[in-house]
Amino acid sequence: MASANAVASFFFLCLLFGGSLAQLSETFYDQSCPRLSNIVRASVKKAIETDVRAGAKLIRLHFHDCFVNGCDGSVLLEDAPGIVSELNSPGNQGIQGLEIVDAIKADVERECPGIVSCADILAQASKDSVDVQGGPSWRVLYGRRDSRIANKTGADSGLASPFETLDELKAKFAAVGLGTTDLVALSGAHTFGRSRCRFFSHRFANFNGTTSPDPSLDPNYRRFLEGVCSAGPDTRANFDPVTPDVFDKNYYTNLQVRKGLLQSDQELYSTAGADTIAIVNSFATREGTFFKEFRQSMINMGNIKPLTGNRGEIRRNCRRVNSNSGFGGEGHDVM
Numbered sequence: 001m002a003s004a005n006a007v008a009s010f011f012f013l014c015l016l017f018g019g020s021l022a023q024l025s026e027t028f029y030d031q032s033c034p035r036l037s038n039i040v041r042a043s044v045k046k047a048i049e050t051d052v053r054a055g056a057k058l059i060r061l062h063f064h065d066c067f068v069n070g071c072d073g074s075v076l077l078e079d080a081p082g083i084v085s086e087l088n089s090p091g092n093q094g095i096q097g098l099e100i101v102d103a104i105k106a107d108v109e110r111e112c113p114g115i116v117s118c119a120d121i122l123a124q125a126s127k128d129s130v131d132v133q134g135g136p137s138w139r140v141l142y143g144r145r146d147s148r149i150a151n152k153t154g155a156d157s158g159l160a161s162p163f164e165t166l167d168e169l170k171a172k173f174a175a176v177g178l179g180t181t182d183l184v185a186l187s188g189a190h191t192f193g194r195s196r197c198r199f200f201s202h203r204f205a206n207f208n209g210t211t212s213p214d215p216s217l218d219p220n221y222r223r224f225l226e227g228v229c230s231a232g233p234d235t236r237a238n239f240d241p242v243t244p245d246v247f248d249k250n251y252y253t254n255l256q257v258r259k260g261l262l263q264s265d266q267e268l269y270s271t272a273g274a275d276t277i278a279i280v281n282s283f284a285t286r287e288g289t290f291f292k293e294f295r296q297s298m299i300n301m302g303n304i305k306p307l308t309g310n311r312g313e314i315r316r317n318c319r320r321v322n323s324n325s326g327f328g329g330e331g332h333d334v335m
């Protein structure tokens, strides 16, 4: 009787946690696509040679993928009958890099047709983007499958906003099982790439209902950014004014001198009494500490609710479900 209860509990837990119990593995494609990591790496390098921001675009796509229904390629699905694309969500508007994913997928399909998911391509491409630009490297875990559904309302509520406070950011990370160190480490991806002015120009004046600019924004840096943004709200500024395209610890040294670009960046250092301050200081002091935590946090993020086993599918085109799937077919349970 006791063992029957144990079996029943096990199945209940499997149902409760769905795909998250299934293990991803480093060796998943060893037989079916042994050259996968070389193919993706070459493709990412090629993309960065023509667009220095390619890596930044790819890792951001992976982040936005994993935070909505888990890492299942759902962010890449475009509008189609039965699919309301997550790309319509305010948090995804203006997100870039889908054509880079198409190019990587085409390179992979040429050698391993129908084998590798778009979700795994995003995970691998993110790792390559970071290490090609000077950051750490790690062994990527594979075995994610692609969803047949998108979750636009999940994107509306789950994606972090640059206007949020530290507590709000922590809550969004906690909702997908990530902690405070993950929040601080993963935000370090803002060491490269750009942001449009519309996401930080509210800091220039009348900040939070006052008559002043954001006091946690360095006044000289503010004047510099005001100059950049005089060209309009869609102008892009470097996240890191010092080494804009290098993956290094400068994101954290910038925070220490009030040169975080987004309000959500600076919150990590300027929120009085916050537990994130000590973490920022430790990453700013030793790049090795940042890289070690970043590696681990990328693995943690990549493990969010993957679809594994027979769930989902291996999409042929990352922007569309396979035509024989039908609509509203198997995917994640709706959150």
Ligand code: HEM
Pocket: 053, 055, 056, 057, 059, 060, 063, 093, 094, 095, 096, 160, 161, 162, 163, 169, 186, 187, 189, 190, 192, 193, 194, 195, 196, 197, 199, 262, 264
């Ligand atoms: C903590 C909460 C976060 C917020 C509020 C946030 C917000 C933003 C915003 C507003 C932009 C600019 C978008 C645009 O101009 O279109 C951006 C860009 C970017 N984000 Fe985040 N982000 C966060 C965390 C992350 C994480 C965890 C990663 C990756 C691990 C990441 C990677 C990037 C990169 C690389 C860019 C530059 C993309 C480019 O140049 O196209 N962000 N983020």
